[in-house]
Amino acid sequence: MTATTHDPADPWSAPTAAGPLDAVVDVPGSKSLTNRYLVLAALADGPGTVRGALASRDTLLMAEALRALGAEVDQRGTDWSVTPVPTGSATGTVSIDCGLAGTVMRFLPAVAALQPRPVTFDGDPQARVRPMGPVLRALRDLGVKVDDGGRGTLPFTVAGSPRVRGGMVDIDASASSQFVSGLLLAAARLPDGLLLRHVGPSLPSLPHIEMTVATMRAAGIEVDDSRPDIWQVDPGTIGAREVRVEPDLSNAAPFCCAALVAGGTVRIPGWPTSTTQPGGMLPDLLRRMGGTVGLTDGTLTVTGTGAVHGIDVDLHAAGELAPTIAALATLADTPSRLRGIGHIRGHETDRLAALATEITRLGGQVEQTSDGLVLTPRPLHGARFETYHDHRMATAGALIGLRVPGIEVVDVATTRKTLPDFVGMWASMLGTT
Numbered sequence: 063m064t065a066t067t068h069d070p071a072d073p074w075s076a077p078t079a080a081g082p083l084d085a086v087v088d089v090p091g092s093k094s095l096t097n098r099y100l101v102l103a104a105l106a107d108g109p110g111t112v113r114g115a116l117a118s119r120d121t122l123l124m125a126e127a128l129r130a131l132g133a134e135v136d137q138r139g140t141d142w143s144v145t146p147v148p149t150g151s152a153t154g155t156v157s158i159d160c161g162l163a164g165t166v167m168r169f170l171p172a173v174a175a176l177q178p179r180p181v182t183f184d185g186d187p188q189a190r191v192r193p194m195g196p197v198l199r200a201l202r203d204l205g206v207k208v209d210d211g212g213r214g215t216l217p218f219t220v221a222g223s224p225r226v227r228g229g230m231v232d233i234d235a236s237a238s239s240q241f242v243s244g245l246l247l248a249a250a251r252l253p254d255g256l257l258l259r260h261v262g263p264s265l266p267s268l269p270h271i272e273m274t275v276a277t278m279r280a281a282g283i284e285v286d287d288s289r290p291d292i293w294q295v296d297p298g299t300i301g302a303r304e305v306r307v308e309p310d311l312s313n314a315a316p317f318c319c320a321a322l323v324a325g326g327t328v329r330i331p332g333w334p335t336s337t338t339q340p341g342g343m344l345p346d347l348l349r350r351m352g353g354t355v356g357l358t359d360g361t362l363t364v365t366g367t368g369a370v371h372g373i374d375v376d377l378h379a380a381g382e383l384a385p386t387i388a389a390l391a392t393l394a395d396t397p398s399r400l401r402g403i404g405h406i407r408g409h410e411t412d413r414l415a416a417l418a419t420e421i422t423r424l425g426g427q428v429e430q431t432s433d434g435l436v437l438t439p440r441p442l443h444g445a446r447f448e449t450y451h452d453h454r455m456a457t458a459g460a461l462i463g464l465r466v467p468g469i470e471v472v473d474v475a476t477t478r479k480t481l482p483d484f485v486g487m488w489a490s491m492l493g494t495t
């Protein structure tokens with residue numbers, strides 16, 4: 063696929079839909095699965111292959127970081143071969159650029175702690191405000207040397223030592239499920255394994271933790287998750303494998319929602335019959351908001367009439383979908399309430415504030431609550447739509463723009479975080495390429 067180039071300095075004029083859609087959208091691989099498979103492959107007992115890998119900023123940063131730690135990652139199209147990090151005491155200093163990728167900044171500190179040398183982590187300016195403290199505290203509790211200047215955020219340096227054996231550790235993962243996933247992915251390589259307990263008010267994005275456990279088990283790791291908020295990982299080898307990545311269902315979301323906004327049909331091939339991706343909730347959400355959804359022979363078919371209904375929904379398990387559902391809700395015939403997503407204030411940007419500000423700028427009515435948003439539909443008008451380096455803000459602007467003329471999405475190139483060619487895919491869905 064050739065990426066459509068667009069000057070990131072220019073706002074992108076979001077196209078309106080000229081009529082009902084009739085599109086097949088091939089969605090690239092899941093960011094979350096690609097980055098888990100890459101980490102597990104880099105820690106495995108032999109070379110492995112990740113097929114259908116996503117090649118976007120977050121996954122390229124992960125590949126680069128694993129190379130810095132000593133793995134080889136050979137990217138041939140969407141099939142990536144991984145030769146694991148050699149065991150033994152590596153020397154030299156290592157710097158890891160996390161960009162704005164939560165999966166890189168939260169998954170790799172525990173991997174770095176398996177080596178005795180210092181590994182320095184930093185990222186984009188926006189990444190320096192994303193929560194990291196609980197992961198760094200848990201690593202310190204396990205005996206890892208962590209230097210974060212007392213900030214609990216990027217930048218920081220992590221250094222392992224033979225003293226780091228694993229064992230029991232508590233973590234408050236109420237700000238991000240990635241804290242748990244990051245400790246689990248490396249846990250089998252600790253001599254004593256890991257008994258990890260979440261101690262905090264709530265745990266978001268449970269499907270993503272289930273995804274971590276499922277990918278670990280498939281690599282032969284023994285994980286006991288039979289008790290709520292507790293995960294026990296036995297020490298052992300991680301099996302080298304060939305795996306295939308599912309399409310990214312959260313990236314499919316704006317395309318599926320487009321069928322409801324514009325009317326017509328959007329088909330997504332490769333939709334899994336069962337999945338740990340939070341996008342597995344989409345068919346139900348789309349039905350509740352006015353769509354007709356069916357899954358036949360691995361293709362999800364979403365049909366809309368242009369009528370969109372409001373929704374009252376707890377998205378605690380799928381915060382990643384919130385910007386898209388909020389955008390859809392602005393075009394509904396009744397108000398919506400999105401609950402359980404206070405933690406998305408710590409995503410790429412404060413997503414509750416960003417959505418409220420930008421939808422209000424378009425003439426919409428949005429109230430921020432302690433854990434979500436209340437959206438009351440109003441007639442909208444065109445305006446600049448700021449994206450705050452957040453790929454899902456950009457796709458939210460595009461979705462509203464299908465119906466509201468004159469939306470100028472600032473820095474649409476930010477979508478490259480998880481989609482190499484969003485603008486091209488959107489144009490081809492609309493039949494304008």
Ligand SMILES: O=C(O)C1=C[C@@H](OP(=O)(O)O)[C@@H](O)[C@H](O)C1
Nearest residue numbers: 094238239240266267270381382
């Ligand atoms: O583990 C993962 O791959 C992810 C977990 C979730 O993070 P939070 O639990 O911080 O929401 C999700 O929002 C993010 O996009 C990807």
Ligand SMILES: C=C(OP(=O)(O)O)C(=O)O
Nearest residue numbers: 162163164165382409410
């Ligand atoms: C929250 C997200 O990303 P990250 O993996 O950087 O946390 C997201 O993709 O919506």
